[in-house]
Each structure stands twice: as C-alpha cells, then as structure tokens.
Amino acid sequence: MALSGLERAQVWLSKAVTGVLLILLRFLSRGSPAETGKKLPPVRDPLLLVPATQLAKKIRRKEVSSVEVVQAYINRIQEVNPFLNAVVKDRFASALQEAAQVDKLIEEETGGEEVLEDRLPLLGVPLSVKESFSLQGMPLTTGVVSRRGVVASVDAPPVALLKRAGAIPLGVTNTSELCMWFEAHNHLYGLTRNPYDLGRIPGGSSGGEASILAAAGAVIGVGSDIGGSIRMPCFFNGIFGHKTTPGVVSSDSQYPPTSGRQGEYLSSGPMCRYAQDLLPLLRVMAGANASMLSLDTKVDLKKLRFFSIPHDGGCVWTNPVSRELLDVQRRVVQRLEADLGVKVQQVALPRLRYSFQIWDTYMSLPDKDGKPPLPFSELMGEPGRPAWPFWELLKWMLGRSNHTMAAISLGLLEATRWSKTSAFVVQQKEELQRELDQLLGPDGVLLYPSHPRVAPPHHHPLLRPFDFAYTGILNILGLPVTQCPLGLGPEGLPLGLQVVAGRLQDHLTLAVAVHLEKAFGGWRDPGAE
Template identity: 75%
Template sequence: MALGCLQRLQVWLFKALVGLLFAVFRLLSPSSGVSGRKLPPITDPLLALSATQLAKKIRRREVSSVEVVQAYIDRIQEVNPLLNAVIKDRFSAALQEAAQVDKLIEEETGGEEVLEDRLPLLGVPLSVKESFSLQGMPNATGLISRRGFVSTVDAPPVALLKRAGAIPLGVTNTSELCMWCESNNHLHGITRNPYDLDRIPGGSSGGEGSILGGAGAVIGIGADIGGSIRMPCFFCGVFGHKTTPGIVSNENQYPPYSGRQEEYVSTGPMCRYAEDLLPMLKIMAGPKVNMLSLNTKVDLKKLRFFTIPHDGGSMMTYPVNKDLMQIQKQVVQRLEADLGVKVQEVHFPELKYGFQIWTTYMGLPDDKGKPPQPFAELMGEPGRPVWPLWELLKRFLGKSEHTAAAIGLGLLEMSPLSKPSASVIQLKEKLQKEMEELLGTDGVLLYPSHPRVAPKHHHPLFRPFDFAYTGVINILGLPVTQCPLGLNDEGLPLGVQVVAGKLQDHLTLAMALYLEKTFGGWRDPGAN
C-alpha cells in the first residue's frame, strides 16, 4: 500500500523545511571545544570486569565494595570533564553505602550462596538515566523550568536494583524531555561520545551510553520509546535491551507517558558486558519476571535466523552505511559457519514507512479516547504551553530556553505528518501480522541499528527521521537487544539489532552472549 501523492509531497516539503531550518540552527550552535582530544585508557583492572564478576569478587571478599566504588568514582572524575555524561553525582553517599556492604559481608554467616541469591548485585556501582526518579537526585530531564526539582522516591526498577545491592553513583544526561537522538539540553549541556568527542552518544539515554562506553560505569538503566536505549548503546559500543513492553515498570519517569505511549515504551538494562543483561532484567522485571522464560537454556543451533539489510529505501531515511551493511553480512556468515544454520534474507515493504508508523501510533488516544499530552505542553511545564513558532523566532535571536531539536519536534507536532493516518495503521497491522508469523517463538531477526555510525554533533538535525530503524520496533512491541560488533576504520562502534517475538527476550540475550564472544564486545575507547 503506498501513501497518496499529496501525502508524499507533504513529506518532501516538510523534510526540506526541516533540513533548512536545522541547517541554520547548526550554524548558530557553538563548537564543543574538545576537538581532537581522546579519553585516557583504563588502567585499573577492576574497570575491566563485568558487574557479575565484580559482585562475585565482592561476595568472596577478594575485593571490597569500597574499592570498586572508588575505582569508578576515580574514572568518572577522569573522563566526565570530557564527556559531560554524569550531571549529578552522589559519590559521598555511595562510598558510605559501599562501606555498609563490606560490613554486611563481614558479618554474614549464611555463606556466599545466600548473598548471591538475596543480593545478586551487592556492592556493584550503577548509573541511572536522569529521567528516572532516584531519591535525592534531580529529575528535570533537561528542562530549565524543572531546574531544582529533586526526586523524593525511587522509580520501581531503580528500587529493585538497589534492593539487589547495586549502589547508584549518580544520574546521567538526556535530550530535552527525552525525545531526541542527541543528549543535549540548555540545563546541563551537551554529552559527547567516548570514541570521538566530536560525535553524539545518542539519546535520549545518551548520558548512560556515554559513561558506560567510557568505562565510567559498568551497568546502567534506560528507557526506550523510539530507540532511546538502542541508539546510545550502538553509538557508544555497549549492550542494551529493549524489553517486551509491560514487563518492567515505567512508573516515576519524567516526562510521563500518555495516550497509547505506555504500549510502546520499554525500560531496560544497559551495560558493557553481555553477561550482565540477563541478571539485570531478572531483577528489573520484579513480579512479572515469570512472564519471560529467562531461566530457559537457549540452543542457538535450534533457532531460525533472518536478516533484513535495510528498510527497503524509505524516502524519510538515508541509505544504510556500507560498513554497517558489511558487518551485518559478517554476522550472517559467522552464524552459518559456527552454528550450521541457514540465515534467510527477508524483506518487508512496510518498513519503508517506519517513521510514519511510529509517529502515527505515538499520537493515538488511549482506550478512553484521551489523546497524548502535546509536546508543546511538556515544554512549557509547569507553566503554559510554549508556541513553537515563537520559540523558533527566539532561537534565532539566541533567547529560547529550548533546544533546536525540541522546537523542531514542536513544529512537527503541528504538521500533517503527526496526524493519525488510517492507511498507515493498515500498514502497521499488516507488518505486525507478518513479523509475528515470521518470528514465532524460535525466530531471531537481524536489523540495522541506524543508517550510519555515530554522527557529528547536531548532524541528526539534518536527518531527523533516521531513528525509524529503531522506532518501528517499538510500535511492533518486540524485544530487541542492541549488540556491539567492533569498530570501523575510524574507530567508531559498529552494531546490530537482534529482534525476537514477544516475550522471547531470552533469545536475543543469548544472541548477545554469542556476538560478544564472536566479535569481541565492548572496546576501551582510550586504547584505540
């Protein structure tokens, strides 16, 4: 089914207008001031261990929690002036909590197994995306009008990780109101990619991706409604999992979700090492953990594998970079050689309309007919809604409190592209049926994470719709794990999305372990 000629013309005109406006924004944007600098390599061996390994060493008293927490504090203090990823720390409180952990272990009489069962992450440091409530920490999500807002409670998945023994070190930067692929706002500034400081770390969980990729954290937590876990993990060379929706609680996040958005957002783990994904998800799922088959042993040789090399040539997205096409082909070759399976290349014409599908479903009302809260209202809270055109004028005069991306999203909301389309709904329903039939309970799909590797700062403003490669998976409600696949010739991370059927999260997590072993996983950006 094709979009009508008039709608195609509207898309083209809007795309041209966005490109022109954002080109001007780019010219008005200051430089990062860190061009040419590199992160120092890690020197403390504790920073090269997974959270699972650290927890085991802490339980066995081979290393103290204080030592581990201090190692990560030292690393954050070393790299954060370059990355601007951690926007508020709680180092003093974290060291006190680590000392309490060490005391608890000294006094424990039940043995290591009891501690592992009750407190699987005991003494391990954790970073938290600032959009999650973390008691005593800011929760402004880059909005100047929320400056000074401090959380009084923990978001449920944060509370569960803390209850499992994890120690939060601080909160990390996001895009303004978590609705853009670059973590930049006028409250906390711009976050940088650990592999190239002139490039973006992604968004909205870009602070998490950046500090994880820079070895300033080992595990973190993010939320994903259009790729906000997967894009930062891809750009920053780490692992991230978008859980089957409805498993991990999305409560106590800002901004709140409205309309039908709760159906498409997923909270999930982000980490440097694949073996930490499964234990983190077990914890974060809380009472709904039994809806997933996380204890099921996966035999990859018995799975069915599929690959989609690109979206079919969307007029909204740019062609997939040759490095990414090649690395996905290498994954296919290794799967076939190592496992003796046949990876089938498939194509879905509906994927060309990934952006239109995403924006249509994000704008649908809930089951009571209430539409989602307008983005312009969120931009103005706790006051009146902003006028995007007025903010655009103020931006040209250097007077707006809002980023170019946020203003652009406000303008997009006013355009015909943001209005629900019956033809697009039909496209999505057809794609949903075909994808679910393809994957079943034993299918795994490879799909590009993005059309290109980490872009330069502000360059996504020229290509605002490339996130469709991740966003369409949200609307389909499928679990997906972002996996790093080494570096290209420029030293920038490569990667791929691994998708499975609903509630089959254990399949993509098993694939993450395989791909880490096969392609090397995370690489120290300071060593490249």
C-alpha cells in the same frame, strides 16, 4: 506503493526545512574543532574491566571491597566526565557510605556466599541511572530548564529493585530534552559527547548513560526506550542494551509520563558493557514480572531460525544504510552460519518502508477512553504555562530560547500535525505485525540495522531527523530487541546491529548477544591506542 499527495508534500517540506536548518547550524552550531578526534585516557584500573556479575562475586568473597570498587568508578568518572558531560549529578559521598555498609554486612554474614548471592545478587556493584528515572534525592528534570530544582522523592520501580539487589547508584546521567530526541542535549545540563570521538553524538535519549558506560565510568545502567532511546545510544557507544518486551519492566515514576497509548510502546531495560550482565540485570529489574519471560531456559542457538533484513526497503524518510554497516551485518550472518551450522535467511518486508509513518501515527493515538497524548508544548513549559513553539523558534534564532532546536521542531510538528489518522498507515502496521509475528514465532531471531549511519557529528541528527525509524518501528510492534556492538569501523566509531525476537522471547536475543560478544569482541576501550 505510491505516496499520497499529502505524503509527497510532507517529504518536500521536510527537505526544505532540512536545508534551512543546515544553513542555521553551520552558522550557529559549529562544534569545537579541538573536540574532533580527541581521545579519552585509557582504562588503567583492572577493576573497571570486570563484568558486574563477576564484581559482585569478588565482593562477596572478600577478594575486593565494595569501597574499593565504588572508589575506582568514582575516580574514573572524575577523570572522563570533564570530557563527556555524561554524569550531571553525582552522589559519591553517599555511595561510599553505602559501600562501607556493604563491606560491613559481608563481614557479619554467617549464611555464606550462596545466601548473599541469592538475596543480593548485585551487592556492592556501582550503578548509573538515567536522569529521567526517579532516584530519591536526585534531580528529575529531563533537561527542562523550567524544572530546575525538581528532585525525586521516590525511586522508580526498576531502580528500587536494583538497589534492593545491592547495587549502589553513583549518580544520574544526561538525556535529550524531554527524552524525545536522539542526541543528549538540553539547555539545563548542556551537551553530552561520544567517548570514541568527542565531536560525535552519544545518541539519545539515554545518551549520558551510554556515554559514561562506554567510557568505563559505570559497569551497569538503566535506560528507557520509546523510539530507540536505549538502542541508539548503545549502538553509537559500542555497548549492550536491551529493549524489553513492553509491560515486563515497570515504567512508573519516570518523567515525562506517558499518555495516550504511549505506555504500550515504552520499555525500560538494562544497559551495560558486558553481555553476561544483561540477563541478571533484566531478572532483577523485572521483579515479579520476570516469570513472564523464560530467563532460566537454556537456549540452544543451533536450534533457532535466523533471519536478516539489511535495510528498510528504501523509505523516503530515512537515509540508506551505509556500506560499513551492511558489511558488518553480512559478516555476522557468515559467522553465525559458520559457528552454529545454521542458515540465516535474508528476507524482505516491504512495509518497513512505512516505519516512520507507523511510529508517528501510533504515538499520537488516544487511549482507550479517547484521551489524546499530552501536548508536547505543554511538557516544554511544565510546571508553568505551555511553550509557544513559533515564539521559541524566533528566540532560538537570537540565542535566547531555553529549549533545543529538536524540542522546538517537535513542538512545531505537533502544532501543524495533520490530525486525521491514516487508515492506510494503520493497515500497514497491522500487516507488518502479522508478517513479523508469523516469521519469528517462538524460535525465530531477526538481524536488523540499528541506524543508517554510525554516530554522526553533534547536531547533525537535525538534518536526518527520521533515521530513528529503524529502532522506533520495533517499539510499535512490541518486540524485544538486544543491541549488540560489533567492533569499530574505519573511523574508530562503533558498529552494531539489533537482534529481534518474538514477544516475550527476550531470552533468545540475550543468548545471541553473548555469542556475538565472543565472536566480535564486544565493548572496546575508547581510550586504547
């Protein structure tokens, strides 16, 4: 289908702005040459290589104390965080006190291990938390300089449920400014780095969370996802992450708040190094809503219908999928067919080429009462007056702005937005929704790229701003997705793909993730030789 005149103009403007940004970035945002290729120290403590569910079992059985486990992770964070800048505020002293209380509880428990497992399935296990989630007593800024000093007074519901299950938070992790970019960078906490190559991005907005998990500084964590903010960081850092069917895990007590219809597309979910931890974490985080999912249903992978889509069909807004990612998706298809005796059908959905336009349109829609989303410039200035993006751009060029170029660019885009909703884009979304719902049904699983490229160098997403459409479209469609690591590519950077299922069929993608971990090896120590 041909682009409209307005769409052609937008593409031309995007390319022109990209060229200007490239010149500016080369002059103002050069990465330190010493960062590129530098490796982290390898994991030496075997406690750091145990999945969370197994750690909880060892703690309950007194094979290891919670204090030992928490201390091991504190030691690792102190070892790697100077390289990564992933954990922006710790609570180590409180965590050790809570671990000691756990060990005392286990000593005094008379009901046996089974009682503890049922009541406190994550007892004594360390946890990291994305800074955009309220964690009582910890910062809640999402990297906005004007929010410096804002401290959470309550726990966000998923965090509260994990704590109630016995998990012990170690601290909060860095995000992109206001969680609306796929690089974890802001002017309050600075830049977070990828543990596989410090000159590369860890993704965003849950970039600090993925970075510290991949570096073995945490075993489980929580993220949020409205355009790929769980899946892109997990992909770039070679770990597992799950975007839950919307409405299952509460998104309350996060900052920034959703407005307009954005709450329909935001999902919170687990992030971890080991696939076996995904389902138990999701069950805890969902609380009473876990009954909406079939998490206790045993999945026979041989009875599922598998589909594969290798790219978006040639969207003008996104880069082509790289050869190494096309190859690894092909290898996944071959492995599933060999292991399970299934036939993976390659399909094409031409409307995927409108993924960015669909995401952009639906994120801007008003709620059922006609109230539009909060202006991004207002959030940039909170709790003071709204920011003026044009003025912030001038200040940025002089190195004086408190905002990142990503946030300023989004503010500029909002200020110049074509306000009329495109009926054509709405039609493409509705048809795409119908096609995918029919394709997947209750027993279908789809393989789809996570991103067109492996983790790019720092700041380079500004030159490829729409590549997140590979993840963002699945938010608008409301489908559950598990991000699965698939080993390392020629440059030593993680490969991976998205596994998608029908609405409320989260258990299918989680089961496929467990299989792919066995087939492709799962997470790899970024410090290993």
